[in-house]
Amino acid sequence: MFVWLENNEVKVTFQKELAPEEAIEIDTLGLIPIPSIEAFIKIENGQIIKKTQDEILQWLKNEKMRALKDYVASLLTPTDYIIMKTAEAQILADMAQIDALKQKYSAQLRQRAAIRTWSEKTKQAIQDAQTIDELRGMAIEFNG
Numbered sequence: 001m002f003v004w005l006e007n008n009e010v011k012v013t014f015q016k017e018l019a020p021e022e023a024i025e026i027d028t029l030g031l032i033p034i035p036s037i038e039a040f041i042k043i044e045n046g047q048i049i050k051k052t053q054d055e056i057l058q059w060l061k062n063e064k065m066r067a068l069k070d071y072v073a074s075l076l077t078p079t080d081y082i083i084m085k086t087a088e089a090q091i092l093a094d095m096a097q098i099d100a101l102k103q104k105y106s107a108q109l110r111q112r113a114a115i116r117t118w119s120e121k122t123k124q125a126i127q128d129a130q131t132i133d134e135l136r137g138m139a140i141e142f143n144g
Contacts, residue, residue: 001026001034003041003048010048012037024048029132035060053132060135064126071140072119079108114144 002019003012003026013019026040039059042049051059082105089097102109122140129135 001028001037001040003037005043005046005048008046010037010041010043024050026050029056031060031132031136035063039063057129057132057135060132061126061129064135064138064140065123068119068122068126068140071142072115075115075142076112079105079112082108083112111144115142118142118144 001012001014002016002023003010004020004023005011013023016025024041026037028034028040039056040051042051042055082101086098086101086105089101119142122138125138126135129138
């Protein structure tokens with residue numbers, strides 16, 4: 001990938017012959033799909049600066065965390081009504097209703113707990129990743 005600034009705007013091409021002489025070549029590290037250009041460069045004082053491997057890894061970790069958060073929300077949202085019903089019963093101090101809701105929705109509540117446990121383990125694995133390849137190999141998929 002080749003990047004350059006034109007009228008204070010970042011331009012990108014994948015063909016060297018289409019890039020101006022001052023374009024900077026960026027190694028996309030074999031990432032598929034290729035992340036946005038912000039993963040690889042930053043602009044400082046009107047100049048394009050290549051990010052270090054550590055900066056790229058941190059950017060990718062942040063993106064993976066964002067994807068995890070969105071995915072977990074999509075898993076939990078369909079059963080949020082159960083939490084709302086239970087919270088309302090708690091506010092009203094209706095212990096019989098709380099017990100009835102816990103019993104009625106026990107499978108959904110166990111599933112939510114499993115999703116949260118998996119999410120926390122996945123977050124930790126993302127934070128602990130030391131290389132881009134290690135991070136790339138992590139699938140965000142709940143199998144519970």
